[in-house]
Amino acid sequence: MGEGGRIFGDKRPREPESSDWFEREKSVSRRSPHPEFPWEPHLGATACSGPVSMKKCTGIRTILQGVVPLLLVLHWKHGAGSPLPITPVNATCATRHPCHSNLMNQIRNQLAQLNGSANALFILYYTAQGEPFPNNLDKLCGPNVTDFPPFHANGTERTRLVELYRLIAYLGASLGNITRDQKVLNPNALSLHSKLNATADIMRGLLSNVLCRLCNKYHVAHVDVAYGPDTSGKDVFQKKKLGCQLLGKYKQVIAVVAQAF
């Protein structure tokens, strides 16, 4: 449905409506680069530094052929591997149509929606994986996720929204990976697939609202994001375990975030 390509590779049988939500985020970043801080190569570097997919790197490659190869070389190492700062405040925000005025209320409702379904999703996931997961949750599904974006509940609204954006982008990408893996590993766990897709859809809407809010009120047009580890190359157990850990962490974090708003 979007104009960008798929994030997680062409082989992954994703629903069209949930395939390119992350790509959209990237396109938002692309839409308004600041003349003095051409962060686009940085975003590309950040995105490609994580083992998400080669498709994304292919998309970035087209940018690399653009007008900034020299800057790319200069900034490549500097920006690699870590989230980059926010675009300067005076960056232009362009949306397809004016954002709705009730954004914060909608964001709160979306967080409540996510929070309300997170535990069920977690249970559904580890139940679908079968043994040894249901009986070894502490060992296998403990929230030990590396590089998980931080969230500070006591920050300003602007900071919280930026951190929320990073968090949801991270979770959305990870959910995409989990969905892709589960459709292969547990093709009959339809309710799990459905729940994963529904959660990813909510996150997509949440990102849209957060971006609107950041644009409208804080004139933040660009937030650099980082993604979790790619599971495509891992074995079946590792895929299940990483997914379980991620959902456990998600359940834990989303409660804090929902409370913070």
Add this chain to the structure above:
Amino acid sequence: MLALQTWIVHALFIFFTTESVGELLDPCGYIKPESPVVQLGSNFTAVCVLKEKCMDYFHVNASYIFWKTNHLTVPKEQYTIINRTASSVTFTDTSLLNTQLTCNIRTFGQIDQNVYGIRIISGLPPEKPKNLSCIVNEGKKMMCQWDPGRETYLETNFTLKSEWATEKFADCKTKRDTPTSCTVDYSPVYFVNIEVWVEAENALGKVTSNHINFDPVDKVKPNPPHNLSVSNSEELSSILKLTWINSSIQGFIRLKYNIQYRTRDSSIWSQIPPEDTASTRSSFTVQDLKPFTEYVFRIRCMKEDGKGFWSDWSEEASGITYEDRPSKAPSFWYKIEPSHTHGYRSVQLIWKTLPPFEANGKILDYEVTLTRWKSRLQNYTVNDTKWTVNITNDRYIATLTARNLVGKSDAAVLTIPAYDFQGNLAESKCYLITVTPIYADGPGSPESIKAYLKQAPPSKGPTVRTKKVGKNEAVLEWDQLPVDVQNGFIRNYTIFYRTIIGNETAVNVDSSHTEYTLSSLTSDTLYMVRMAAYTDEGGKDGPEFTFTTPKFAQGEIEAIVVPVCLAFLLTTLLGVLFCFNKRDLIKKHIWPNVPDPSKSLIAQWSPHTPPRHNFNSKDQMYSDGNFTDVSVVEIEAANDKKPFPEDLKSLDLFKKEKVSTEGHSSGIGGSSCMSSSRPSISSSDENESAQNTSGTVQYSTVVHSGYRHQVPSVQVFSRSESTQPLLDSEERPEDLQLLDNTDSSVGNFPRQQYFKQNCSQRETSPDSSHSERSKQVSSVSEEEFVRLKQQISGISQPYGSGQMKMFQEISVADAFGPRTEGQVERLETVGMEAAVDEGMPKSYLPQTVRRGGYMPQ
């Protein structure tokens, strides 16, 4: 072999046919435009161009062209020959929707040959789609629909477009069979506003609807609540509790509900008030239901704030309310059958089963009791609806109750009369005879009638009394006669009334009345009234009642008194107003403003007049304001032990004059001007003497007789040297007062004397002849001086040094005050000092003359 031949024939046929068709398909010309789509009502022009080859072959040019539409030749007026090879035809206001247009030529003068043909398609551009609305069925994708507008007669494509503020979604293309609605491919995401619009496009144009922007959660049609169940309560037979499971959307939106119910037999649904079900819940207790009745329920829900759509109705669920005790006793009657046993009879009691709405449950059995006259009752439990029992010929009372699980109904009571119940009816007693019809399925409604065996006149007449008595009428009332004394049907009443002297008048009144108004009565008259009640057999008078009509009707007295009082009040008011307006005139005529000589200030020269009294009266006089034109000069002086030389000098002069005039009195009588004595005291004072118009000193005797029976208290002599009228308005108070204390026999003791001068001088008024002049000079005897001395010493005794000091201060203040007015008198100073030294009482202090009055010091 045959098959081979057949194949060859077919092949040849196809070959030749194809050859010939190829020739035919090469047209002689063509029409531009090739496949036009024309808007209805617009002009359309087509051009037919002939090929040179054809023209040469058939020897024709463009003028040979003629046009046909649907095989009808178009009039030549619509043709235009463009050049040798081209001819056009123009249609104005195209209304044909689907027209075949052919270009033809006539060859060899007679053969019409078709050159080319096209099909004209006409229609309209799409209208802007209206009324775009979307619905999100829970768990399904969003579906939008719209009003496509007018018919276009063309194939029109509708595309539903949607986007977030940050992202565009895939277009939704309508299907051919549902061109006015489209269901999007993506799952709805709640709490993100989406913008949706429709594009309509056909060969004649493209148009876009208005954009609508909404949160899909506000367009939700939830799934109906499921697993609806109904349970009753043993405690309350009028309630049923519903429980259900909400749809999963309840996890993030709040819901409200509609709950409807009906009895199993009814088809009309009743609805629980929506305000009772306006919030998310999963159970509800329905009240005010009938006991032991089966109810059917259904429920639906929608978003609590009313945005969105109602869900479909849930599946129906039914439940039965719990039992309650029967609400009514069964209908009950009896049949008596003759019995062969002597003294007994067989009675069959029959009753009807209660209908469900009265039974309120399953009737388990019936309880019958039989009570013989004044004996204990007997209980029987019956399962059937009839019961036969042998009873004696006595009178019985039977009761019947129906019993269900919860309790018993009220009892139905039936009296079974004694066997020999006949007659024994008394005359002139009222009997109520009731007849109850008995049908096959139970008793009908009973009818009753009152009856007498034989009537008699009433044993008592009605007692009449007045309810209201007016001047010319009286309202009488009475009570109905008790049944005991009626002795028959009261047919009418007769009222008799009369005055003491008049004839008796009778009035008949219908027996249904208990009130009657007697009219045309005479006022202030004693009436006697009595009443008789009549049955068919005669009448009986009641006691006589007496009343008197009043003299005046109610309110009549008030109608007389009030206007009189008002008139009196008005007259009084007018009188007062008149007097007030003419008060000067009235005063002049009735009590002219003539002063009382006895209260004249000059009278106070007399030692017999108590000084304090005079002061008071003066106060009153001035306070009245009647003598505003009278000025008072009040001089009080006391001898000082050490008089100033000037004073001594003036006192000497005064003494001389006094000695020379002692014993004389000039009765100047009518001369009523009282002048100051000052010129005689200090004749050397040029300023003062210049003010005097008269240089002579006169003595006068104050008139004895007072004004209007007022007797002057003392007869005194006064010396006057003024020519001013006595009560004339005072313009220049001659304000010297002299105290003569030179009597050596008194020694150092101050000899009290003062005189007052009232002088009115109305300069502006020429009417000064009326004024009086008087002057009083007290001829004080030695004894009086002694008495005064004693008084003063007596009074001054209690005063201490404090009092003295006070007086000193006053004197200082006073010494400066009058001086500024140029009216300072030396004698005042002398007097003041005397007062200081001797502690003079306040009333003896010298007074300063002020305009219009005086000021006590």
